[in-house]
Amino acid sequence: MTSTFKTFLKHTAKDFxxxxxxxxxxxxxxxxxxxxxxxRKTQSKFRKNPIGGxxxxxxxxxxxxxILQKILTKLEESYHxxxxxxxxxxxxxxxxxxxxxxxxxxxxxxxxKPTRRLTQDFLKDFNIKTIFYNPSDLNTLRKNISKxxxxxxxxxxxxxxxxxxxxxxxxxxxxxxxIYTAIDNTWGTPYFLKPIKLGFDMSIVSATKYYSxxxxxxxxxLAVNKRVFRKVQLxxxxxxxxxxxxxxxxxxxxxxxxxxxxDKHQDNAxxxxxxxx
Ligand SMILES: *Cc1c(COP(=O)(O)O)cnc(C)c1O
Numbered sequence: 001m002t003s004t005f006k007t008f009l010k011h012t013a014k015d016f017x018x019x020x021x022x023x024x025x026x027x028x029x030x031x032x033x034x035x036x037x038x039x040r041k042t043q044s045k046f047r048k049n050p051i052g053g054x055x056x057x058x059x060x061x062x063x064x065x066x067i068l069q070k071i072l073t074k075l076e077e078s079y080h081x082x083x084x085x086x087x088x089x090x091x092x093x094x095x096x097x098x099x100x101x102x103x104x105x106x107x108x109x110x111x112x113k114p115t116r117r118l119t120q121d122f123l124k125d126f127n128i129k130t131i132f133y134n135p136s137d138l139n140t141l142r143k144n145i146s147k148x149x150x151x152x153x154x155x156x157x158x159x160x161x162x163x164x165x166x167x168x169x170x171x172x173x174x175x176x177x178x179i180y181t182a183i184d185n186t187w188g189t190p191y192f193l194k195p196i197k198l199g200f201d202m203s204i205v206s207a208t209k210y211y212s213x214x215x216x217x218x219x220x221x222l223a224v225n226k227r228v229f230r231k232v233q234l235x236x237x238x239x240x241x242x243x244x245x246x247x248x249x250x251x252x253x254x255x256x257x258x259x260x261x262x263d264k265h266q267d268n269a270x271x272x273x274x275x276x277x
Contacts, residue, residue, distance in 0.1 A: 042055070062245050078225060081224075082232055083222075084241045086220050087218070092118065094232070097232040103148055103151070104149045105129075105131075106131050108132070108163075109158070111153070113159075145177050152173075183203055185205055190223070191259060202224050213258070
């Protein structure tokens with residue numbers, strides 16, 4: 001991580017908001033415009049630039065959530081970041097955006113338990129088939145690809161076993177077969193691993209964990225590339241998965257110390273690993 005980026009994390013609000021060091025919490029539902037023309041102008045700006053922070057109703061966000069989106073978009077080096085009320089909400093949004101009845105998805109075997117419940121049990125009722133692959137044997141992924149495979153859903157490292165996977169290889173396989181890819185990057189966070197740069201279409205982080213850092217807020221982020229942006233935007237529009245501004249504020253505050261905390265976690269983890277070796 002470059003020192004420029006570490007500085008950026010400390011001065012996030014200053015970059016996007018000129019006055020206060022921390023961004024203010026802006027709460028809103030209905031937004032008042034001076035005239036119909038003004039509303040139309042905002043709506044037209046939104047259509048032209050849907051990631052530009054032009055809102056005409058609180059469900060789309062406020063300046064507080066917009067600041068967090070901008071910070072995370074930079075951290076992820078992605079096209080855009082969608083915010084959700086929980087990390088699992090981001091997983092749901094990723095799958096809901098791309099997968100339709102008749103499709104198949106291939107999921108990493110050691111995935112987070114609710115991800116397994118959603119894919120293995122719940123999606124079955126919607127005629128969506130899930131196959132699990134063994135992260136240490138990517139042949140189990142390759143041989144399960146069919147003409148109906150829509151999405152490869154990776155979790156790395158896997159929650160239950162902490163397997164590290166050959167992510168470049170997975171991207172290579174997916175691109176060859178024109179299959180979408182998503183990764184749950186909650187453990188690594190884009191501080192250590194930048195999935196969109198690696199070639200993933202979507203990258204999920206539970207903001208509840210390292211972003212917040214203080215166990216007092218829940219949230220999720222879904223970073224996307226340009227290829228899937230429109231599909232996720234359409235799905236986001238009909239789910240009502242909105243992150244509240246108070247939660248966004250706490251997550252933004254937590255992000256200021258993300259580098260310090262993760263560097264320390266890394267040092268400690270290395271010491272524990274050295275002890276066992
Ligand atoms: C906690 C967690 C989630 C879900 O996040 P919530 O914010 O609790 O909904 C998803 N994936 C992983 C790997 C997690 O650890």
